Amino acid sequence: MATTGFHVAVVGATGAVGQQMLRTLETKDFPIKKLTLLSSSRSAGTVLKFKDEDIVVMEAKPESFEGVDIALFSAGGNISKLFAKEAVKRGAIVIDNTSAFRMDPEVPLVVPEVNEEDLKSHNGIIANPNCSTIQMVVALEPIRKAYGLDKVIVSTYQAVSGAGAAAIAELHNQTHSIIKGESFNPEILPVKGDKKHYQIAFNAVPQIDKFEENGYTFEEMKMINETKKIMHMPELKVAATCVRLPVETGHSESVYFEVQHESIEVEDIRSLLRDADGVTLQDNPKEQLYPMPAYAVGKSDVFVGRIRKDLDEDKGFHMWVVSDNLLKGAAWNSVQIAESLVKLGLVK
Amino acid sequence: MATTGFHVAVVGATGAVGQQMLRTLETKDFPIKKLTLLSSSRSAGTVLKFKDEDIVVMEAKPESFEGVDIALFSAGGNISKLFAKEAVKRGAIVIDNTSAFRMDPEVPLVVPEVNEEDLKSHNGIIANPNCSTIQMVVALEPIRKAYGLDKVIVSTYQAVSGAGAAAIAELHNQTHSIIKGESFNPEILPVKGDKKHYQIAFNAVPQIDKFEENGYTFEEMKMINETKKIMHMPELKVAATCVRLPVETGHSESVYFEVQHESIEVEDIRSLLRDADGVTLQDNPKEQLYPMPAYAVGKSDVFVGRIRKDLDEDKGFHMWVVSDNLLKGAAWNSVQIAESLVKLGLVK
Numbered sequence: 001m002a003t004t005g006f007h008v009a010v011v012g013a014t015g016a017v018g019q020q021m022l023r024t025l026e027t028k029d030f031p032i033k034k035l036t037l038l039s040s041s042r043s044a045g046t047v048l049k050f051k052d053e054d055i056v057v058m059e060a061k062p063e064s065f066e067g068v069d070i071a072l073f074s075a076g077g078n079i080s081k082l083f084a085k086e087a088v089k090r091g092a093i094v095i096d097n098t099s100a101f102r103m104d105p106e107v108p109l110v111v112p113e114v115n116e117e118d119l120k121s122h123n124g125i126i127a128n129p130n131c132s133t134i135q136m137v138v139a140l141e142p143i144r145k146a147y148g149l150d151k152v153i154v155s156t157y158q159a160v161s162g163a164g165a166a167a168i169a170e171l172h173n174q175t176h177s178i179i180k181g182e183s184f185n186p187e188i189l190p191v192k193g194d195k196k197h198y199q200i201a202f203n204a205v206p207q208i209d210k211f212e213e214n215g216y217t218f219e220e221m222k223m224i225n226e227t228k229k230i231m232h233m234p235e236l237k238v239a240a241t242c243v244r245l246p247v248e249t250g251h252s253e254s255v256y257f258e259v260q261h262e263s264i265e266v267e268d269i270r271s272l273l274r275d276a277d278g279v280t281l282q283d284n285p286k287e288q289l290y291p292m293p294a295y296a297v298g299k300s301d302v303f304v305g306r307i308r309k310d311l312d313e314d315k316g317f318h319m320w321v322v323s324d325n326l327l328k329g330a331a332w333n334s335v336q337i338a339e340s341l342v343k344l345g346l347v348k
Numbered sequence: 349m350a351t352t353g354f355h356v357a358v359v360g361a362t363g364a365v366g367q368q369m370l371r372t373l374e375t376k377d378f379p380i381k382k383l384t385l386l387s388s389s390r391s392a393g394t395v396l397k398f399k400d401e402d403i404v405v406m407e408a409k410p411e412s413f414e415g416v417d418i419a420l421f422s423a424g425g426n427i428s429k430l431f432a433k434e435a436v437k438r439g440a441i442v443i444d445n446t447s448a449f450r451m452d453p454e455v456p457l458v459v460p461e462v463n464e465e466d467l468k469s470h471n472g473i474i475a476n477p478n479c480s481t482i483q484m485v486v487a488l489e490p491i492r493k494a495y496g497l498d499k500v501i502v503s504t505y506q507a508v509s510g511a512g513a514a515a516i517a518e519l520h521n522q523t524h525s526i527i528k529g530e531s532f533n534p535e536i537l538p539v540k541g542d543k544k545h546y547q548i549a550f551n552a553v554p555q556i557d558k559f560e561e562n563g564y565t566f567e568e569m570k571m572i573n574e575t576k577k578i579m580h581m582p583e584l585k586v587a588a589t590c591v592r593l594p595v596e597t598g599h600s601e602s603v604y605f606e607v608q609h610e611s612i613e614v615e616d617i618r619s620l621l622r623d624a625d626g627v628t629l630q631d632n633p634k635e636q637l638y639p640m641p642a643y644a645v646g647k648s649d650v651f652v653g654r655i656r657k658d659l660d661e662d663k664g665f666h667m668w669v670v671s672d673n674l675l676k677g678a679a680w681n682s683v684q685i686a687e688s689l690v691k692l693g694l695v696k
Binding site: 151153155157172175176179190194195196198199202203204205206207211214215216224237238239241243245246247248252254256266285286287288290291292293294295305306307308310311312313316318320 | 499501503505520523524527538542543544546547550551552553554555559562563564572585586587589591593594595596600602604614633634635636638639640641642643653654655656658659660661664666668
């Protein structure tokens with residue numbers, strides 16, 4: 001731990017994303033003078049390593065946030081609703097990785113490559129978008145800026161780690177059972193709190209989060225609404241179908257989009273994305289170069305490939321977008337927001 | 349074997365689809381008086397069971413088709429190109445499951461629920477469409493008939509069995525290796541004859557078949573071109589992104605489509621598909637009822653669910669289409685074509 005820097009709290013430190021937050025704070029060398037690790041009472045007492053130091057995880061309480069500069073929340077929406085305002089009251093800036101405040105008009109929803117400026121209007125809480133939204137807007141923003149954007153239709157291929165550590169364990173255990181010819185009982189996926197559970201190993205499940213009244217899932221509506229908010233485009237047409245796959249980490253997306261300018265070619269889009277912040281272009285069909293989740297794990301960037309012009313619509317294009325959902329989709333985007341806050345002089 | 353019925357030949361009897369053809373001929377009780385099983389020289393000599401009878405697989409030669417009424421080909425495009433016309437010359441009707449003749453204007457490309465009538469114009473060879481195309485057009489045709497169809501954008505979630513028995517083995521072996529923490533060397537997928545091979549277990553690979561010059565894969569172009577041909581709609585806008593998953597059998601598709609009529613509602617589409625030939629509607633979000641590949645294996649039907657109206661386009665809808673790629677996508681559609689030929693009196 002450094003002697004200068006910030007007092008950072010991580011809420012939900014023992015979870016799948018919390019673990020990645022610790023690793024990301026280490027690898028990106030965020031300036032930390034004190035690190036407080038918090039969790040529910042259930043996980044309190046766990047000892048976690050940070051830069052070779054042992055830190056005991058404490059149960060989150062309102063008083064836990066005394067003196068904290070930046071609090072990274074990732075312990076579920078209910079914990080955020082309970083404690084985020086308590087933390088703000090005590091002078092912390094909260095970067096919340098749950099859906100609790102994302103659509104609150106008072107709360108900026110930020111992907112630094114897209115709308116870093118929105119941080120300036122924060123009122124103590126900043127929301128980190130949904131994982132599947134983040135990687136898509138990082139790829140779309142340079143295109144919107146250069147050529148305008150009218151319409152997006154996305155089908156996702158999402159990893160189980162988005163549903164937490166228990167879902168990862170379920171994929172492993174089921175895969176084991178199926179290979180050994182043993183029976184098994186789905187208990188977590190597709191949605192922990194929902195009525196029915198289905199096999200995920202060697203399957204594709206078209207449900208992420210619960211269903212809304214309109215037949216879309218919450219995950220699909222998150223992609224639709226968050227994209228419009230982050231890009232400041234309430235008029236943008238966005239449609240989403242979200243599907244869970246037997247992949248541990250790494251979300252993929254098949255994205256169709258229509259630009260506003262005419263006669264744009266694939267090479268124009270490639271040039272933009274080759275130089276875009278946070279994007280690695282992997283797009284060479286001749287060399288079978290395209291992004292894949294198994295090869296994106298552990299990397300911070302959003303990988304884009306398979307860019308093609310639609311064969312019927314002059315303004316239509318297709319692309320394939322892959323990223324580590326625990327990093328750019330969660331931990332890294334949160335730490336990046338913290339970095340932007342420091343850079344913009346927004347942390348006291 | 350019955351004393352009346354037809355002399356049927358199965359070419360490629362030892363392959364993943366060939367095996368399913370034998371099982372389908374059994375379960376659908378197709379009228380067979382003689383069954384000839386053929387293969388390349390490599391697999392000749394294998395003994396296969398059909399209705400408790402042992403049949404020795406013979407090497408395919410032009411003479412093998414003497415006296416054959418119906419020849420079901422599924423041994424790769426090269427074998428079809430070599431022998432289909434030889435079979436026709438000897439009086440057989442060929443039902444070809446490869447891509448060899450699909451886009452030949454002289455060859456009907458048939459999905460019986462959609463364009464059975466096209467069989468009447470056959471010249472000896474009938475092509476069975478690509479697996480991913482078949483299940484999509486079965487779901488789209490009732491919609492087209494009732495409300496017209498302008499546009500289709502599909503993203504696929506395809507099983508490895510579409511790439512043959514070696515690809516199934518590769519998925520199994522890799523999964524084993526990864527679980528045990530052992531190293532492995534991808535050798536088959538995504539495309540056996542292509543330069544590079546990638547991990548398929550716990551991954552998603554956006555390449556099925558080789559790339560064309562335009563950046564689309566052959567699989568994607570098959571879906572685009574075959575859909576137009578089967579539905580007799582050269583003007584239909586179709587776009588496809590095809591992705592291979594760690595699923596053994598069962599293709600899934602996220603399909604966006606635009607109808608021509610105005611003010612159609614989800615319940616209108618559901619009503620149509622509830623009564624459609626070859627379709628099982630599984631669509632009740634409240635009960636988490638939707639199709640999934642792991643639960644569609646071994647079934648003949650095309651399963652449709654997740655039907656939603658697009659939130660921006662009055663004429664736009666989304667649906668999720670699943671089917672057993674070895675059955676309706678291959679063996680069952682081929683046998684169904686044979687049944688239609690018999691029903692229409694087209695077999696001598």
